[in-house]
Amino acid sequence: MARWYSADGRAHSRRGFKTKKAAEAYETEANYRKQHGVVFDPRRGAITFRDTARVWLDSRQGDLKPSTFDGYRYALADTAKRRGDMRHLGIDAVFGGYPVNAITREDIQAWVQRMLDAGKKPSTVRHAFWIVRMVLEQAVIDNRLPSNPADYVKLPTDHSVNGGKPGVVDDPSQFLTPTQVAALVDALPWPYNVYAHVAAWSGLRAGELCGLQVGDIDLPDPNSATRLGAVRVERTVRMIGGELRHLTPKTKGSRRKVPLTAETTALLRDYLREHPRRVEPDAPLFPNMNLTVPRPTGVKAETKPIGAGGAKQSAQDRQAAALAKLTVADAEARLVLDWAESLRHGVFYKAVYRPAVLRANRLAGYAVLPPALGFHALRHTYASLCVAAGIPTVKVSRFMGHAKPSTTESIYMHLFAEDHADEMDALGAMAPAKPAAAANNVVPLHRGG
Structure with a gap:
């Protein structure tokens, strides 16, 4: 039994300890807390x-x-x-x-x-x-x-x-070339080929893409001199407790207007012509989906060991490998589109995106894409393409919805490796000019010994 006194002087006791040592430890703890002014x-x-x-x-x-x-x-x-x-x-x-x-x-x-x-x-x-x-x-x-x-x-x-740096994205497999993006898009069924194209060429997060509505797409008059459209990010979608929730964007900077390339503008113009709710501004831009059972391919799905440990493929990996054998047309045929509800990205990722990555490699005849390519890599790809195009960091940060440019620089620091040639030329020009010397009068800075 343990005995102790509380701060008000009242005696307390407790029985039921299995050992005397446990009772003494309990008593010591209680008395220690009382002496140090902790009510417990x-x-x-x-x-x-x-x-x-x-x-x-x-x-x-x-x-x-x-x-x-x-x-x-x-x-x-x-x-x-x-x-x-x-x-x-x-x-x-x-x-x-x-x-x-x-x-x-x-x-x-x-x-x-x-x-x-x-x-x-x-x-x-x-x-x-x-x-x-x-x-x-x-x-x-x-x-x-x-x-x-x-x-x-x-x-x-x-x-x-x-071994990576916290918050830094420097894995080369996370940055696709335009050719790789095209290979992925070509392996996806409509309308999710448009979804992936917009992801790679606008940098929107998955939740932001799912939250887009028809009215968020600004398309110029086809007869005007302006050829470029834009997408407005006003909301995001998240699955919480199994329910689809429309929420405010991640940060204040996440609510933004992202300019689009001429190709993406034209693609969205064509897409909206096919959209059954194109005249409703608040209709989901990308529909949710249900899936029909795929037709048998007649080919037994392979179960291959992965990794050095020889572990079996997961059920999701086996499903993706089986669905990758479908043609793009067959993959599209099994989609039952629900234009009344925003896309649930998790379902799309497992049932459509993962098979499409493997399908792209099958269609190409080689690993044109990293087999484990995640969807968020399309956002990283957008950042790398912007940098390669010479777009200033401040604008890249604004387009991507980062809170500040330093966030963009810290995440993609290796993409922003600075070229100091112009600055060094200007600095070197400040040195006093030297008279030209004959070739045989040039003295090297370091003599051979």
Whole structure:
């Protein structure tokens, strides 16, 4: 049995410890907290993490942006509402039923490592961790814990995981050439070939593309001297808790007007002629879709080992490989377009985009695209094409919706390698002129020894 006194002089006791050592540790902790002015009743820590999370969420509802609050709520949702491996790696799955005073730093560190081992990005792991930390901090504030067990947990960085620089995109496979972009577009069924083309030649984020409406496209009069159109970014789309939400753009700078090339302007003009709701400004520009079952190809899908460890392909990889065998026409035929709803990018990515990357390689007869090419690489491609075209950093930053030019420079620093030839010529011109010397009178700066 443990005995201790609270700050008001009242005696307390607790039974039920398995060992005398456990009782003494409990008693020591309680007395230490009293001596240091910390009001703490160890019995209050029996509340579960799940219940503490509800208290924390309620306390934050009024001071968070709705999209941020919804994101936290989804991250803390029970296992049934999570998808994929987050059904067993999600916050509630790992910590939800545990009393907060039973959660240790070692438990949290092990969870962080499990997420990394499952292939989660460092940024994803850090985001989940900080939610756990904030919930446990609520328990400390409510005198349910003496300290936060999330303190001193080591978090991954891009450098610690893969040797890269945090926030810097310098992988050559993330930057496509115009020829590669065309190969991808040609391998996609309509209307998502237009979707990918606009992504690569406007730099919009996936959520921004899905949030576009017919009225967001500014097309010049075909008889006017102006040939270039523009796209206005007014909203973004996110899946939160399984529901499609239309939200404000990521930052103030994300609400913007992006000029379009003549080719993209012409492509969108033709696309809108085919759009069944082209006269409705608030109609989704790109439709959502349902999928019919693909026709059998008669070819057994191959299951190949990937990586040095010989691991089997995932179900998604096998699905993409099978669908890549379809012709572009067959891929288009299995789409059931829903023009009343904005595109759900996640479904498009798995069922249309990933197969198209592999299909492009099949059609080319060689790996014209990196097999694991992600959709966000099209945004990186836009940045690289802008830099190659000589567009100033300030304008590239504005087009991409970054908060400030320094953000663009830090992400794509290797693209902005400065050419100092003009400056050095000007600096060299300031040196006093020297009389021309005969060839045999030239003395080298360093003599051979």
